[in-house]
Amino acid sequence: MKQKVTLKIIAKEFDVSISTVSKALKNSNEISEEVREKIKAYADYYNYKPNSLALQLRAQKTSVIGVIIPEIVHHFFSTVIDGIEEHANKRGYNVMVCLSNESFEKEVSNISVLTNGSVDGVIVSIARETQKKEDYNHFEMLLKDGFPLVLFDRIVDSLKCDKVIIDDIGGGFKAANHLLEIGSKRIALLTTEDYITVGALRKVGYRKAMQSAGLEVDEDYVFKINDTKNLYRQIEKIFHLEKVPDAILAVNEIYAAIAMKIAIEKGYKIPEDIAVLGFTSGLISKFTSPPLTAITQHGYLMGQQAAELLINRIEHTGPKEFQKEVISTGIKIRKSTYIGE
Amino acid sequence: MKQKVTLKIIAKEFDVSISTVSKALKNSNEISEEVREKIKAYADYYNYKPNSLALQLRAQKTSVIGVIIPEIVHHFFSTVIDGIEEHANKRGYNVMVCLSNESFEKEVSNISVLTNGSVDGVIVSIARETQKKEDYNHFEMLLKDGFPLVLFDRIVDSLKCDKVIIDDIGGGFKAANHLLEIGSKRIALLTTEDYITVGALRKVGYRKAMQSAGLEVDEDYVFKINDTKNLYRQIEKIFHLEKVPDAILAVNEIYAAIAMKIAIEKGYKIPEDIAVLGFTSGLISKFTSPPLTAITQHGYLMGQQAAELLINRIEHTGPKEFQKEVISTGIKIRKSTYIGE
DNA sequence: CTGTTAGCGCTTTCAC
DNA sequence: GTGAAAGCGCTAACAG
Numbered sequence: 029m030k031q032k033v034t035l036k037i038i039a040k041e042f043d044v045s046i047s048t049v050s051k052a053l054k055n056s057n058e059i060s061e062e063v064r065e066k067i068k069a070y071a072d073y074y075n076y077k078p079n080s081l082a083l084q085l086r087a088q089k090t091s092v093i094g095v096i097i098p099e100i101v102h103h104f105f106s107t108v109i110d111g112i113e114e115h116a117n118k119r120g121y122n123v124m125v126c127l128s129n130e131s132f133e134k135e136v137s138n139i140s141v142l143t144n145g146s147v148d149g150v151i152v153s154i155a156r157e158t159q160k161k162e163d164y165n166h167f168e169m170l171l172k173d174g175f176p177l178v179l180f181d182r183i184v185d186s187l188k189c190d191k192v193i194i195d196d197i198g199g200g201f202k203a204a205n206h207l208l209e210i211g212s213k214r215i216a217l218l219t220t221e222d223y224i225t226v227g228a229l230r231k232v233g234y235r236k237a238m239q240s241a242g243l244e245v246d247e248d249y250v251f252k253i254n255d256t257k258n259l260y261r262q263i264e265k266i267f268h269l270e271k272v273p274d275a276i277l278a279v280n281e282i283y284a285a286i287a288m289k290i291a292i293e294k295g296y297k298i299p300e301d302i303a304v305l306g307f308t309s310g311l312i313s314k315f316t317s318p319p320l321t322a323i324t325q326h327g328y329l330m331g332q333q334a335a336e337l338l339i340n341r342i343e344h345t346g347p348k349e350f351q352k353e354v355i356s357t358g359i360k361i362r363k364s365t366y367i368g369e
Numbered sequence: 370m371k372q373k374v375t376l377k378i379i380a381k382e383f384d385v386s387i388s389t390v391s392k393a394l395k396n397s398n399e400i401s402e403e404v405r406e407k408i409k410a411y412a413d414y415y416n417y418k419p420n421s422l423a424l425q426l427r428a429q430k431t432s433v434i435g436v437i438i439p440e441i442v443h444h445f446f447s448t449v450i451d452g453i454e455e456h457a458n459k460r461g462y463n464v465m466v467c468l469s470n471e472s473f474e475k476e477v478s479n480i481s482v483l484t485n486g487s488v489d490g491v492i493v494s495i496a497r498e499t500q501k502k503e504d505y506n507h508f509e510m511l512l513k514d515g516f517p518l519v520l521f522d523r524i525v526d527s528l529k530c531d532k533v534i535i536d537d538i539g540g541g542f543k544a545a546n547h548l549l550e551i552g553s554k555r556i557a558l559l560t561t562e563d564y565i566t567v568g569a570l571r572k573v574g575y576r577k578a579m580q581s582a583g584l585e586v587d588e589d590y591v592f593k594i595n596d597t598k599n600l601y602r603q604i605e606k607i608f609h610l611e612k613v614p615d616a617i618l619a620v621n622e623i624y625a626a627i628a629m630k631i632a633i634e635k636g637y638k639i640p641e642d643i644a645v646l647g648f649t650s651g652l653i654s655k656f657t658s659p660p661l662t663a664i665t666q667h668g669y670l671m672g673q674q675a676a677e678l679l680i681n682r683i684e685h686t687g688p689k690e691f692q693k694e695v696i697s698t699g700i701k702i703r704k705s706t707y708i709g710e
Numbered sequence: 711c712t713g714t715t716a717g718c719g720c721t722t723t724c725a726c
Numbered sequence: 727g728t729g730a731a732a733g734c735g736c737t738a739a740c741a742g
Binding site for chain 1: 370371373416418419420421422423425426431433440441442443444447448450451454463464465466467468481482484485486487510514515516517623626630633651652653656657658
C-alpha cells in the first residue's frame with residue numbers, strides 16, 4: 029500500500045512547517061491566502077485525510093462504540109445492532125462489533141480488547157456461559173474504572189450500570205392473556221431452561237396471567253426445552269399429556285413453529301383445536317401456515333436506546349444515576365390464534 | 370471515567386523512566402529482577418493495559434478490518450459477518466461493521482471514515498444505489514492507493530481487487546435442473562429487476578438449464594418483482610397465465626414462500642400440481658408447509674474466504690494477482706418439490 | 711541495568 | 727504570517 033499523505037509530507041513539499049499546513053487545511057486565517065490555497069489544492073489532489081488514530085490518540089476519544097453480542101446470525105441481535113448503528117451514526121460514532129459466541133472466555137477477551145482505548149464505551153448482551161457461571165468480574169472491573177457500559181437483553185441486576193431490557197414478564201403476560209381471551213383453558217408453555225433469564229421471565233408473565241384468570245399453573249404443562257438436543261422429540265412430548273392442551277405458548281418462534289407443525293401432523297386443527305403463539309424474532313412466524321400469532325420484540329428500538337444511554341454516559345449528557353429502560357412488547361395477531369375473517 | 374494507568378504514571382510512581390517500565394512489563398531481562406517484579410505487581414494490581422491506539426499509531430497497523438454491508442438484518446449478511454469474524458479473529462484481527470443501508474452516499478462516507486487509518490483493509494458488498502448509479506469512484510481511489518479491498522456478493526467486475534461471489538449462475542442452473550428432473554415442463558421464474566446482479570445471474574442459469582433440456586424460455590413465464598411494491602399482488606400474476614406453470618423457481622425464499630402460499634390458497638397441491646423452489650438465505654424455507662426445497666448459500670464460508678483474501682492482501686501473504694473466489698451453492702431438497710417418502 | 715531520544719500523525723499554545 | 731515545541735501513549739535504538 030502506498031504511503032498516505034501526511035501533514036509532514038505536505039509540509040516538506042512546500043517547505044513550510046507542519047503546523048502551517050495543519051492550520052492552512054483548517055482554513056485558519058493565520059495563514060496567508062496564497063499559501064493556504066496551494067496547500068489545500070495539493071491536499072485535495074492527493075486526497076489527504078487526517079489520520080484518525082492520531083486524532084483519537086490526541087483527543088483521547090475514539091468516537092467508536094464496541095458491541096459484544098452472543099451471536100449475530102440471529103434476527104433479534106441483528107435488529108439491535110441496526111438500532112445501535114442508527115443512533116450511533118447520528119451522534120457521530122462508529123460501531124465495532126464483536127461476537128462472544130456464548131463463550132465466557134471470548135466475552136472476557138473481547139472486553140479486554142475493546143476497552144484498551146479502541147472504543148469509548150461498550151454495549152453488551154451477556155453470553156450464556158457467563159450467565160451460567162455467574163462470573164461478572166470483567167464487567168465489575170470496568171465499572172470500577174467508570175468505563176461506560178450498557179447491558180441489554182441478557183443483563184445482570186447486580187451490575188451497577190445502564191441497562192435496557194425487553195419487558196419479558198409483560199410479554200409472557202400479554203401472550204398468555206391473549207390465549208385466555210380467545211378461550212383457551214389448558215395452555216402449555218414451551219420454554220427454555222431456567223438459567224436463561226428471558227425464558228424464565230416469560231414464564232413468570234405466563235404464570236401471572238394464569239393466576240389473574242383464576243387458573244393454577246400445572247407444571248406438567250411446562251416444558252423446558254434444551255436447545256442442544258433434538259427439538260422435535262422434546263417438543264413432541266406435549267402431545268403425550270393425558271389431556272392435550274388447547275393452546276401452546278412458546279417462548280420463541282422456532283419452538284412455536286415446530287409445535288405447530290407436529291400438531292398439524294397429528295391431525296389437530298390450528299387454531300380450532302389448539303391455538304399456538306410464539307415470541308418472534310425473525311420472519312418465520314409470518315410464513316408458517318397458518319401464520320403465527322406472536323409477541324414482537326422491537327430490537328431496533330432496544331438498540332437505539334442502548335446506544336443513547338451509552339453515548340449519554342460517554343458524553344455526560346444524561347442523568348447521573350444509572351437507568352434501566354424497559355422496552356415493551358407488541359403482539360401481532362395472526363391466524364394461529366384467530367378464527368374468523 | 371477514571372484516568373487509565375499509563376507507563377508514565379507507573380514510571381512516576383517508582384521514579385524510574387518510562388522505558389524502564391515498558392521493558393519491565395515486557396519481562397526484558399535488561400531490567401533487574403527486583404524492579405521488574407514490583408512494576409509488574411503494580412501494573413497488575415491497577416490493571417494496566419497498553420493503549421491500543423498508541424500501539425496502532427506506532428505500528429502503523431490497526432489489526433482491524435472494516436466491513437461495509439447494505440444491511441445487517443438479513444440472514445445472509447449476518448452469516449457472512451460471522452464467517453469474517455471467525456477468520457479475522459483467528460488471525461488476530463477485529464471487525465468493524467458499518468451499514469450502507471443500500472445508500473450510495475452512506476457507502477462513500479463509510480469508506481472514507483474507515484480508510485483514514487482506522488482499519489487495515491475493508492470488505493464490502495456494494496449498495497444497490499451504487500450499483501444503479503454505477504459510480505465506483507470511491508473504490509477506485511482506494512485501489513489506486515493500493516488499499517486492501519475485497520468485494521463480496523455484490524461486486525463489480527471492472528474493479529481490480531479480490532472478490533468472492535456466490536456461483537449464482539450455477540445455482541440458477543442447479544435449481545432449474547432439479548425442477549426439470551422431477552418432470553416440470555413449464556417453469557415460472559420469479560426474479561428481481563435486472564440491475565440486481567444476483568437475480569440476473571440466477572436467471573442466466575435458469576435459461577441455461579432450460580436450453581440444455583431443449584426447452585425455450587418463454588418470457589411470459591419470467592416475472593420481475595419490484596421489491597418496493599406489493600409483493601403479493603405482483604406474484605399473484607403468475608396465476609393469471611393461460612397455462613399455469615407446473616413449477617415455480619424463485620430467486621429468494623420470500624418470493625417462494627409467498628408464491629407457495631398463494632398457490633395453496635388457490636387450491637393447487639404442492640408439489641403435485643406445482644413444485645416450488647427458492648434460494649434460501651434464512652430459516653423460512655424450513656418452516657413453510659410444505660418445507661421449501663432451496664438452493665443454499667454458504668454465507669459463512671463466503672465470509673471466511675473474504676477475510677482470508679483481505680488479510681493475505683494486508684500481510685502480503687498470498688498471490689500477487691487478484692483472486693476471484695467462487696462459492697458454489699448447495700441444494701436442500703424438501704417436500705415442496707419432492708413426492709414420496 | 712537504566713535512561714535518553716526520536717518518532718508514529720496531529721493539534722495547539724506560544725514565540726517570533 | 728509562520729514556526730517551534732509540547733504532548734497524546736508507546737516502542738526501540740542507542741547511550742551511558
